[in-house]
Amino acid sequence: MSDTKEKKYLRMTFNERVQHFCLLTSFITLVITGFALKFPEALWVTWIRAVFGENFFELRGTVHRIAAVIMVSVSVYHLLYVIFTERGRQLITDLWFKKTDVMDLFHTFSYYVGRSSTRPKFSRFSYIEKAEYWAVVWGTIVMGGTGTMLWFENTFLPVLSNSGMDIATAIHYYEAILASLAIVVWHFYFVIYNPDVYPMNKAWYTGYLTREEMELEHPLELEETESQDEQPEIADEKEVTEFPNPKEIETQPPVPENPSENKTDKTLPQPDFPNEVKTDVKDSERDDILRQNGDNTVNSEKENKKN
Amino acid sequence: MKKGLLRNTYIGSLAAVIIVLISVAAKGYKIFPAKGNDVCFACHEDPDLTMEHDGRKISLFVNSSNYKKSVHGGNDCTDCHLNYNPDDLPHTKTKAPVNCKDCHDDAKIKVLETGLHSKINCSDCHSKHEIKPAKEFSKEQTDACLKCHTSRNVQAYRTSIHSQKKEGCESCHTGGHNAKSIPKNEVAETCGKCHGQHEKSFNNSIHETVLKGGNNNAPTCTDCHGSHRILTSKMSIESESCLRCHLNSKLFPGEGKGSAKFVADYKTSIHASIQKNGKEAAGCSDCHGNHMIQNPGDPEASTTRTRLPETCGKCHKDIVDKFLNSAHGKALLNRSVAAPTCVDCHSEHSIKSVRSSDEFSKINQVDLCLKCHQEGKLPHKNYKGEEVLISDYKSSYHYKALQEGKLNAATCSDCHGSHEMKKFDDPTSRIYKKNIAQTCGQTNCHTKQLNEYTGSVHEVSISTKTNSDAPTCTNCHGNHQILKKDEQTNLISNSKGLVQLCSSCHASVELVRKYNLPTGRADTYLGSFHGLAVRGGSKLAANCESCHGNHNIRPSNDPLSTINKKNLPETCGKCHPGAAETLFNTPIHVTNQQSQSPLLYWITRFYIYLILIIIGGMVLHNAVDFTKKLKKKSVPASGEKA
Numbered sequence: 001m002s003d004t005k006e007k008k009y010l011r012m013t014f015n016e017r018v019q020h021f022c023l024l025t026s027f028i029t030l031v032i033t034g035f036a037l038k039f040p041e042a043l044w045v046t047w048i049r050a051v052f053g054e055n056f057f058e059l060r061g062t063v064h065r066i067a068a069v070i071m072v073s074v075s076v077y078h079l080l081y082v083i084f085t086e087r088g089r090q091l092i093t094d095l096w097f098k099k100t101d102v103m104d105l106f107h108t109f110s111y112y113v114g115r116s117s118t119r120p121k122f123s124r125f126s127y128i129e130k131a132e133y134w135a136v137v138w139g140t141i142v143m144g145g146t147g148t149m150l151w152f153e154n155t156f157l158p159v160l161s162n163s164g165m166d167i168a169t170a171i172h173y174y175e176a177i178l179a180s181l182a183i184v185v186w187h188f189y190f191v192i193y194n195p196d197v198y199p200m201n202k203a204w205y206t207g208y209l210t211r212e213e214m215e216l217e218h219p220l221e222l223e224e225t226e227s228q229d230e231q232p233e234i235a236d237e238k239e240v241t242e243f244p245n246p247k248e249i250e251t252q253p254p255v256p257e258n259p260s261e262n263k264t265d266k267t268l269p270q271p272d273f274p275n276e277v278k279t280d281v282k283d284s285e286r287d288d289i290l291r292q293n294g295d296n297t298v299n300s301e302k303e304n305k306k307n
Numbered sequence: 308m309k310k311g312l313l314r315n316t317y318i319g320s321l322a323a324v325i326i327v328l329i330s331v332a333a334k335g336y337k338i339f340p341a342k343g344n345d346v347c348f349a350c351h352e353d354p355d356l357t358m359e360h361d362g363r364k365i366s367l368f369v370n371s372s373n374y375k376k377s378v379h380g381g382n383d384c385t386d387c388h389l390n391y392n393p394d395d396l397p398h399t400k401t402k403a404p405v406n407c408k409d410c411h412d413d414a415k416i417k418v419l420e421t422g423l424h425s426k427i428n429c430s431d432c433h434s435k436h437e438i439k440p441a442k443e444f445s446k447e448q449t450d451a452c453l454k455c456h457t458s459r460n461v462q463a464y465r466t467s468i469h470s471q472k473k474e475g476c477e478s479c480h481t482g483g484h485n486a487k488s489i490p491k492n493e494v495a496e497t498c499g500k501c502h503g504q505h506e507k508s509f510n511n512s513i514h515e516t517v518l519k520g521g522n523n524n525a526p527t528c529t530d531c532h533g534s535h536r537i538l539t540s541k542m543s544i545e546s547e548s549c550l551r552c553h554l555n556s557k558l559f560p561g562e563g564k565g566s567a568k569f570v571a572d573y574k575t576s577i578h579a580s581i582q583k584n585g586k587e588a589a590g591c592s593d594c595h596g597n598h599m600i601q602n603p604g605d606p607e608a609s610t611t612r613t614r615l616p617e618t619c620g621k622c623h624k625d626i627v628d629k630f631l632n633s634a635h636g637k638a639l640l641n642r643s644v645a646a647p648t649c650v651d652c653h654s655e656h657s658i659k660s661v662r663s664s665d666e667f668s669k670i671n672q673v674d675l676c677l678k679c680h681q682e683g684k685l686p687h688k689n690y691k692g693e694e695v696l697i698s699d700y701k702s703s704y705h706y707k708a709l710q711e712g713k714l715n716a717a718t719c720s721d722c723h724g725s726h727e728m729k730k731f732d733d734p735t736s737r738i739y740k741k742n743i744a745q746t747c748g749q750t751n752c753h754t755k756q757l758n759e760y761t762g763s764v765h766e767v768s769i770s771t772k773t774n775s776d777a778p779t780c781t782n783c784h785g786n787h788q789i790l791k792k793d794e795q796t797n798l799i800s801n802s803k804g805l806v807q808l809c810s811s812c813h814a815s816v817e818l819v820r821k822y823n824l825p826t827g828r829a830d831t832y833l834g835s836f837h838g839l840a841v842r843g844g845s846k847l848a849a850n851c852e853s854c855h856g857n858h859n860i861r862p863s864n865d866p867l868s869t870i871n872k873k874n875l876p877e878t879c880g881k882c883h884p885g886a887a888e889t890l891f892n893t894p895i896h897v898t899n900q901q902s903q904s905p906l907l908y909w910i911t912r913f914y915i916y917l918i919l920i921i922i923g924g925m926v927l928h929n930a931v932d933f934t935k936k937l938k939k940k941s942v943p944a945s946g947e948k949a
Contacts, residue, residue, distance in 0.1 A: 153883065
């Protein structure tokens, strides 16, 4: 493929990435510390207990609560963010379910079963991501609510009676299973195991999508940005430069890492680090390439060539 | 003719007179001895009459009145003192000694010649001039003997019981002229003439056996009782007499049983040191018998193993009665080889006070019992029929406390009894299941716990049912290896162990069915937050005991129960201060959600289906997406990685 530098498309601002990071760390912590309670004899729990010793149970409870506080705080922050920032409000607007989402789902399935030859074009957020987002909203509310009841059990016990506490416990447990499975099955699939993005959609720490990714995942958004002009991205670029990642900017040479595909015999595609914030990719070139390759991703083409 | 007759008569009478006179003259002193003796007494009545002989003054005094009273009082002095002429001084030149045999020459006297007394004079016993009739003399014979036999030993006869009972020397030594010494092997027979019963006993004794075997060291009657100074049997003669020989290490060498050393231990015993009525509390003969002392190996001996309880029971009746009813006693009477008898614990001679001696101190008692009751020797079973390792006691807190000097801690006998220890299956045993709580809760021990336990559901079950499986103290705390509650290896020291303990019955299908116990106690607990926390290692979360109590566990309909609805706020309130106003509208152990907590049931159902549908849909969606994307990628080339 071409060795041209790729243009980056802002997906998550630093602020959003920090929110996501807080959410993901607290979520994973909550999952681990939560299920460690429910399945105390599980092998992985015994390993953790072996590391932390006999006070593990108390530590587990404390960490679970700290993580819960972080998650709820991030949620509250996010709430404020979507209320008080322009970008936040836009986020909700873009995430709001529309009729097209139903159509998209329908079309996607007809594409999957071969009835339709093209995939529906997604905008900034596909129905997949919208479901993901609102599931998180719902889950946070449910888990936060029931979790609070269980945390302050002495306050809620007289109010809810013992059966109420039993129910809160049950909901907290089943919702946890639902959320964890949803993250693994839904989110992890689309950002990791999805052959289009494998090994990973790196936007959660770079903040950017590549042109190819945009083309594959959010063609409508791409079209929209391109139809307006390049200006919005310059604005975003400025925003990003306020939170420069030294590693990304300085340590990596601006040269793409796989210019000579014959040199490497690695079977897995190399992580494609977006090295440059500033970009001088020629859009026209990229478009040409994309057009030539049709639906194939840039990554898969590289891979094919290697193999 | 008349003149001749008259003359004849005269001659005849004259002749008769002459004959009479001659005959009277011939008879001389004999007819009128007093007259002759008076001649003698004229001088010899003087107490001061003496003569010199070989430079010594010899009294020649004769008490005339005594002489006249004596059996020879009618005889002339010269009947014995032959050839004495009162007119001459000295009366005789030949000095012929008085020879009693001149008159008393019969068989009785002849015996003397071969007897012990052949060399002594008759007068030595009978005296010279105050000779008494045989009957009278025999009464005083002993005095006569003791005149010569002046050794202390013989003189002590006067204080003896024989003297008091008027048994003289002749009773043993054959009186009269036949007196003899008694050789050792005839002593018993001699004494046995009067003390036949004792002789019979003695003839069955080991002493007699050894004696007959030719060992003259063995004692006969006199060796213990003394020969002459025989006192009443009530006086202490025994231990000193026995020990005279039995402490002699030449006679009884070595260190084993029967040795002098072995016997010497007696001196250290409480039997020897405590005095009762001026003698040892128990002397040798109290246990070994007196005359019929036998080897302990002899099954008839008073000190043989099986007869020891009887022997000791002469004094220690109460204790021996208990012992004979004990497992030990019964085994002993059944001739069990392993069964202990008195001496196995108390030892043979060095018997010590149980209260004051170190040997029976609570802590040493353990080793005493463990001599027999240890692994590989005497396995015992508890009431479930499980084998119990008694030496486990040494790792118990009871033992540890004893080691720390806390003398209230229980040792073997505190629970099992000392002499009355019985097997667990004996209803009168202190460790019979129904009695265990009383044993543990005895005064000075766990009375508080007993009070709590009494009336509990477990206690009621045990006391009202036969063969109840309900737990008593030892079911939860163990029997020998009872640990302190906070000891780590103690099952009840931690929640996990405790739950496991309660579950062993309450999660047992067999027991739950047998006693119609509520089901699902363990499962529901283990799935609850409390249970999960405990499983996860929490030390704070509630375990069975936290809510149900420990000793005082009662059914929930009992107003005293900690889980009675009235008491729940208080019970739960121990950890959850807010629980006081809590409405307990569903059971704590929800075993059937649908009937007991329908809302919980439906929410759970809802979530399960929700998860199945949502996650199922996601999986389906992604599976299709995945295959589609792979297919697309595999079109241009072959290799695929995903």
